[in-house]
Amino acid sequence: MLEDARVYRHKPMNEQHQMLLAQAALYDQADPLAGYRDKFHFPVHTDGNPMRYFCGHSLGLQPKQVAQHVDLAMDIWRYQGFDRQFEGGKPWLKYMQDLNSSMASLVGAEAAEITVMNALTVNLHLLLASFFRPQGKRCKIVIEKGAFPSDRYAVISQLRWHGLDPEQHLIEIAPPDGQRLIDESQLEHLLEQQGHEVALVMFPGVQFLTGQFFDLPRITRAAHKAGALAGFDLAHAAGNLPMQLHDSGTDFAAWCGYKYMNGSPGTLGGCFIHARHHNNPDLVKLAGWWANAPATRFDMPVDIDWAGGADAWQISNPPLMTAAPLIAALAIHNDAGMDALRTKSLALTGYLEQLLNSMLSDHLEIITPPEPERRGCQLSVRVKAGTEAGEQLFQQLRAKGYACDWRRPDVMRIAPVPLYNTFADVRDLVVCMQTIFKQQA
Ligand SMILES: Cc1ncc(COP(=O)(O)O)c(C=O)c1O
Known part of the structure; x- marks a missing residue:
């Protein structure tokens, strides 16, 4: 790995490239968030060095503080048992309320609009149970x-659950011929034509493969104008870039806690339900005892006394062992601040883009939008020589200690994460790729 990092000093290289590469050290020195890297564990490569990790889009790294939080949770369970549900240092219930607030500040929502529970797809189903209510001709879903x-x-099985044929009732918007990205205007156009048949638009925040960030308020406005609801899967957006979920007006959203939120594999997911839906008695919710208001929950009322806000969508009591790592991780995220993280992210991903475009454009084409406001950390690159060369590149990078992600037939996803990646990581990755391409030639 060190050898790769030094290649550009030893090999003759275009002067402009040398200057670009030399910027990394200056950027890292000036980085106000540089200290956060040390708060994370890095997977160890076979050579004993930490991996250069660019897979925060799949699984965020483990914060060092997590072990302490999990140990504390174990001790409380061990020594205080059931009592801690209600009292003691910080009762479990308070932990969960704090978790909602930490999440809320990262996605631009009111605390009451957030509830943290289950995993992402489970939550999508629960939210679809409330927000996909096909009626008459209005029974299609757009994704x-x-x-x-x-x-x-999830949406196909929801359609079937309602006795609807997905062949007829699922509309999938594709990018225009020969292109990779969907424009929001395509959705607007479709809704102008067929909006009267659409019950729900469910879109990603950041598209997992292309890295495109969609305009949430615009999509929501278009759906509402057509008389439909709008929901989002924010798996690749939450913790990645700032959003204003409340102001966007979107009806609901769900995301996971294990990508950019670093909350541990399969940890609890976040749900957003806009405040305007909270007191709607006609909205069907699938209920369990945890949907009951905390104040009367243990009175075991025969009829549910609904919790306020998004917590009314809870069903079961929360798994505190799963919540503990997420609590530790979100504390780091909130300490750094979403705006500061975004400022660094724009620079870090912009630097990656600059290096790829100037040094590797013969081999790679970036498919993520070039406009910074239409993307988060991730750049997805198409390997021009196709599947075999792409897989080889991916594997050789891995063998040299660089973790990226490969999606057949031709996409490599690279996510420099501002909490733990450096400009030097980005520089060394591109230099390593260049070396591999030279060896392949
Ligand atoms: C966009 C998107 N949706 C859904 C999922 C599934 O998440 P889960 O397994 O937590 O339900 C993922 C997982 O990576 C994802 O990236």
Whole structure:
């Protein structure tokens, strides 16, 4: 790995490239968030060095503080048992309320609009149970073509659950011929034509494959204008870039806590339900005892006394062992601040883009939008030589200690994460890629 990092000093290289590469050290020195890297564990490569990790879009790294939080949770369970549900240092119930507030500040929502529970796809189903209520002719769902499989499976099974044929009732918007990205105007156009048949638009915040960030307020406005509801899967957006979920007016959203939120594999997910839906008695919610207001929950009322806000969508009591790592991780995120993280992210991803475009454009094409406001950390690159060369590149990078992600047939996803990646990581990755391409030639 060190060898790769030094290649550019030893090999003759275009002067402009040398200057670009030399910027990394200056950027890292000036980085006000540089200290956060040390708060994370890095997977160790076979050579004993930490991996250069660019897979925050799949699984965020483990914050060092997590072990302490999990140990504390174990001790409380061990020594205080059931009592701690209600009292003691910080009762479990308070932990969960704090978790909602930490989440809320990261996604631009009111605390009452957030509830943290279950995993992402489970939450999508629970939210669809409330927000997909087909009636008469209005019974179609619109998603993007190429949606993450779990989202597609969820909406297809919801259609079937309502006795609707997905062949007729699922609309998938594809990018225009020969292009990779969907424009929001395509959705607007479709809704102008067929909006009277659409019950729900469910879109990603950031599209998992292309890294495109969609305009949430614009999509929501278009859906509402057509008389439909708008929901979002924010798996790749939450913790990645700032959003104003409340102001966007979107009806609901769900995301996971294990990508940019670093909350541990399969940890609890976040749900957003806009405040205007909280007191709507006609909105069907699938209930369990945890949907009951905390004040009367243990009175075991025969008829539910609904919790306020998004907590009314809770069903079961929360798993505190799963919540503990997420609590630790969100504390770091909130300490750094979403705006500061975004400022660094724009620079970090912009630097990656600059290096790729100037040094590797013969081999790679960036498919993520070039406009910074239409993307988060991730750049997705198409390997021009196709599947075999792409897989080779991915594997050789891995062998040299660089973790990226490969999606057949031709996409490599690279996410420099501002909490723990450096400009030097980005520089060394691109230099390593260049070395590999030279060896392949
Ligand atoms: C966009 C998207 N949707 C859904 C999922 C599934 O998440 P879960 O397994 O937590 O339900 C993922 C997982 O990576 C995802 O990226």
